[in-house]
Amino acid sequence: MATPDELFQRAVAAHQSGALDEAEQGYRQLLEAIPGHPACLTNLGSILAHRGETDEAERFYLESIASDPNQLNTLFNLGNLYRRTGRSARAVPLYEDALRLSPNAPLVLVNLGLAVSDGGDWPRAVECFARAVTVTPDVADGLNLLGDALARCGRRDEAIAAFREVVSRFSDSPRGYCNLGLHLAAAGQTDEAIETLERAVALRTDYPEAHNALGVAYEAAGRTDDAQVAYRMAVHLRPDFVDAWANLGTSLGDQGRTTEAVEALRRALELAPNPIAQSSLLSNLLFSSTLTPEQLRDEHVTWATAFADPLAPAERPRKRDPNAPGRVRVGYVFGEFRSRAAFAFLETLLTHHDRKQFHITAYPNSGRQGEDYDRLRRLADSWKPIAGLPDDRAANLIRSDEIDILVDLNGHAPGNRLLVFARGPAPTQIGLFSYPATTGMRALDFRVTDGQIDPPGAESLYTEKLLRLPDLSWLYVPPENAPAPNPLPASRRAFTFGCLNHPGKLSDACVGAWAEILKAVPKSRLVLLAGQSVSSSEEIAARFTQRGIVSDRLELVYRLSGSDYFEAYQPLDVTLDPFPYGGAVTTCDSLWMGVPVLTVAGHDARGRQGMSLLNALGLPEFIADTPEQLVTLAATWADQRDALADLRSSLRDMVAHSPLTDAATYVKHLEAAYRSA
Structure with missing residues (x-):
């Protein structure tokens, strides 16, 4: 009769050769003889995990750890099981216990980095990936993960350096070129980004992520037709590639091909609900001459019902006593400026607001720098960028600033942060300037308008209440460099x-x-x-x-x-x-x-x-x-x-000499509307 050691070795041999049924039978037979055999429990758990029998696998791993808590492989495997099943928070302490046994285990370091990043702790993920790279510098994946984590922490220059190290040391790594190209494009280094991403798709023609990233870079360079070819290649290679469908739809919409844009964006949304893609869809539906105003409103309400309204807090901050001392605290949330006039509008507001009565905080959703943004920064009482901040953290920041009136300048336009407003960080929230429809959100209390754009009866088209200004709902700032009008x-x-x-x-x-x-x-x-x-x-x-x-x-x-x-x-x-x-x-x-x-x-x-x-x-x-x-x-x-x-x-x-350009009067009317709100 075979000894326990012989039974175990036979089961392990069957396991290693892929004969999993035979291995399972051997492990179970051994466990009848030695119920707490830790290695046997662990190996049986790995077979069950491989088959997708996660509950049973978890039970065997936990029994193994109870029998012997100092098993590196068992801790690691159970941590991996938790990560695969969406329980990363439970994986973290298991990986930490594994590292106490083997502080420089590279795979444990990498997986701990992945687990903490699942929870949004990117600084700690950087530490884990950096240690893993130090231990095993000859593995490209570690450097790629480190670069991504650095970028998520806003350390883009260091991220680019990490990706440059990848392509320098692993010149046949398409993933390294793809990551480097992505971040070069995000940093505005468009020409090098295109060259790098073209190298990625040359190394691996069936690389949908690289084709999608190349499309984004082409778009930034004004090569729209090339961008759309790249997006179409990405969705051809991976028909369920949500981001590529969304990018294709947005690009088509920007070029006026609204019907095709709507089709592509709806395809993206069929694959996965996505508030950004659906905002892009709404922006394109504005162009439709077949949707009624009521249907357009309902499309916006559908977006809000799915993505915004469920985020409403149990209680919004209380409104201040209008007779209380101190300035009214107004916050402006804005994204990338897509036009000179939008930038000039905000600059005029910041210039003309009565600072004895109003304290102004700017929340730019943009990483851009330069003299224009420096000028805005100097005009604001407080400047707090929220680009890169998750919506919940941005909302918490605004709430901690005790803003009285939070103003959105984007609507559903690209770069919007409507899901920050959805979390109700301010007692009064207002939409201003650019978006010619309702946002659909209950969390946006008011919309600034005028009596001609929204005459009496228009209330039914909005979830927001209407704040009608006496003249115009917005202000035009004439360009300084426009030539004089010529004869007819x-x-x-x-x-x-x-x-x-x-x-x-x-x-x-x-x-x-x-x-x-x-x-x-x-x-x-x-x-x-x-x-x-x-x-x-x-x-x-x-x-x-x-x-x-x-x-x-x-x-x-x-x-x-x-x-x-x-x-x-x-x-x-x-x-x-x-x-x-x-x-x-x-x-x-x-x-x-x-x-x-x-x-x-x-x-x-x-x-x-x-x-x-x-x-x-x-x-x-x-x-x-x-x-x-x-x-x-x-x-x-x-x-x-x-x-x-x-x-x-x-x-x-x-x-x-008209209300279109009378900045002082416009801002007085706007401030009166803010007070009434």
């Missing part, structure tokens, strides 16, 4: 309409009406902004061709910046406001350049900005009630070139 171009050549708005705003209804305008005004031309994508611009041209407009009557210009953007208004006689989602800042830019804007009064805030601005200037004759009336108005104004020439010479002065 139509006096010398064919009449030219234009629109330099986001191409996503070119809804089918809008394109149809504008095609009719070109037919109603013989030989007229239309200049449109087409983003950065050649394929998207070709699609825009095809939509007009399908409506009988030959290509030589259409001019498509690619995304413009700085002085080039304002110069692009010089050849235009009249600009057309898209619908149902019209312009706001773009409308003001056109007016500042002496080019009047024809708009259709919309049914919700998306399409009523132009009407509000034109009425503030005393120009209601440029407002149409319907798309059909817009065609008639456009043809009428094309025949009134003397009147347009006179208006062109005086529009800038009209804007400069």
Whole structure:
């Protein structure tokens, strides 16, 4: 009859050869003879864990540890079981016990780093991965994990150095190149990021993460078509790649291909609920001419119900006594500025707020630096970046600052921190400036607006209460470097309409009406902004061709910046406001350049900005009630070139002396609204 040692050795041999059923039988037979045999319990646990029988595996591991608590492998294996089953917090003490037995066990150090990072303790993860790299410097995975943990701690330069070490020592490591490229792109080193990521996909063509990262880098370099090819390759290689679907959808939306964008974003959301991807979806749905305002509201409420409302605290901070001494503490939360005007708007607020009455804290969700941001920092009483802070920690920071009024400047736009607001860190929370719809959130108490953008009855379209300012709901800050308006171009050549708005705003209804305008005004031309994508611009041209407009009557210009953007208004006689989602800042830019804007009064805030601005200037004759009336108005104004020439010479002065640019009055009205809230 076999001895216990012989039974154990036979079972181990079967285990090592992959004969797991035979090994299990041997271990169980031995346990009948020696019930507390620790190694036997551990090995049997590993077989059961391999089969997915986690409860039984856990039981055997725990029995083994009870029999002998000083077993490195058992502690390690049970820790791994807990990590795999989402119980990382229970894995941590097991790995720590294993390290007391073997302080430099590299795999234990790595897995402890992974377990603490699962709980968000990235500084400790850095310590673990750094020790593992010191013990086994010849393993690329340790350096990759260290670089990622450093980046999560905001130590990007050190992270990049770690990834450079990976590709220097392991030149055939596609993962190292992918990680290095990702962080170079995040640091703004776009050209090197592209070169590095192209190396990653050359080393491994079936690497979806690298294709996705390469798409992001191409996007940053303005190579939108290349970016979309990279995203499509990523989802081809991994059809369930949520981030790549979301990136593809966002990119398509930025180039005006709204239908495709919505399809890609909905695909991402089918795969996994994601508040950022669904915010991007909502931003694209704003462009739709088929959704009713009520349907648009409901889409936003769906987002909030899924992601925001469940985060509401049991109790919000109490509102201060309005008669209490001290300044009202206002906090502004904002992301990356995607336009000059958005930056200038906040700068004007910080400049004109009455600091005897208001204390201003800025919470930028941006890691950007430079003179512009330094100027904002100097204007704020307190500057506390929240980029990289998880939503709960950002909310706790704001709550500890005892902010009275927390103001969101983003809505669902990219870079938003709405899930910070969802946690209710301030007693009063307000949406301001840019987003022309409800956020859908119960936690956002008010929306700043005016009586024309949101007339009586509009309340039903919002979860927020409406704070209507007396004049306009926002302020236009004219550019300092815009050229002076030139004489009316139509006096010398064919009449030219234009629109330099986001191409996503070119809804089918809008394109149809504008095609009719070109037919109603013989030989007229239309200049449109087409983003950065050649394929998207070709699609825009095809939509007009399908409506009988030959290509030589259409001019498509690619995304413009700085002085080039304002110069692009010089050849235009009249600009057309898209619908149902019209312009706001773009409308003001056109007016500042002496080019009047024809708009259709919309049914919700998306399409009523132009009407509000034109009425503030005393120009209601440029407002149409319907798309059909817009065609008639456009043809009428094309025949009134003397009147347009006179208006062109005086529009800038009209804007400069109107509520559109009266910063002091606007801020007084806003502060009064804050007090009433």
